[in-house]
Amino acid sequence: MLQRIRPLVQVPSFRVLPLERRRERVRLIATTMVRNEREHLPAMLRNVAAQVDGIVALDDGSTDGSAEMLAASPGVLEVLRNPADRGAYDEPGGHRRLVAAALAHGADWIVSIDADERLEHDFRVRAERVIRRGRALGFTAFALHLRELWDHPDRYRADGLWGRKRVARLFRARLDHRFDPRPLHGSKAPLQGKVMGAFPPADLVIYHLRMIRLEDRIARRDRYLALDPGAVWQPGIGYDYLTDDRGLVLRHIPPRRGYIR
Structure with missing residues (x-):
């Protein structure tokens, strides 16, 4: 979902003080839903696994070996699966399953990423700063x-x-996550964020x-x-x-x- 309303100055991710200390890290889990993404998966897994505490994936009926590639990756905690004949594309349903799995793996925060996307260098360090600074303002997504x-x-x-x-992809893991019901371009972050x-x-x-x-x-x-x-x-x-x-x-x-x- 493209966000077109920007009510606030963005939360900075750069280090404000030269001697700013790193604090206790949150447990950050990445979620991803893929279908026949063998071309993009190796680089995505290298990119994302280095920045998070684990990846939870949903293979949406791939026939190109994507599910097996995910299962073989040491950075992947769990691979959920849909059959190849899974019927209509169900993005909201898949996201619900991924969030539930991330919670089961002890996620404090979740970042949602696609196979053809990459996180910037130092995403983890920057995200920790954003989470910490946003927490002081009551932000959860x-x-x-x-x-x-x-x-x-x-x-x-x-x-x-x-x-x-902009896309709302970084959010606190919560049991009361209010999901966006739209079948396409829905927000991954909980609506109460x-x-x-x-x-x-x-x-x-x-x-x-x-x-x-x-x-x-x-x-x-x-x-x-x-x-x-x-x-x-x-x-x-x-x-x-x-x-x-x-x-x-x-x-x-x-x-x-x-x-x-």
Whole structure:
């Protein structure tokens, strides 16, 4: 879900004081739902496993060996599975199962990530600061920058909507999690984590790789047009913008904010 309301100055993730001490860490679990992602999984697992205390995955009926790859990874705590003939895509149902599994594995906080996404360098250290600073304000969920990489693995699109994209993917694990029921583009964070109608923004970055190649952008657009032909679940935005390069502005990833490839 793209967040378009920004009611607050973002919670900073940089070190404020030169001698700022690290405090006791939260138990951070990553969740991911995949289907036939063998191409992206090895790099995603390297990237994410280094930043979290474990990964809980849901294989949504893969036929390319993705489930076996997940099960063989030492960073994966549990692999939930759907059969290959699982019927209609059920994103909300899958997310519910993943959150329940993360709670069962003792998660304090959860970060939701897709196979074609990467966490920035030092995400864990930065996230700990954001969580600690947000806690003082009563924040329990955060909207992170989503950088869509475009044409190059080290450049992201920054014009218009692209430069404002945020996704609520970092949130406190809670038994009373209020789930977003929307079948597409729903929030992963619990709805009670909103403040003034939106999730508090944080200076943390997720990079999305499946927009680098034109053929992937076209495939992504066509997939969502098939799933949501009337753009009911993304009103006012739609999906044609995914391949529209008018006004294109690309920016290099800043130093020290890159990602493990």
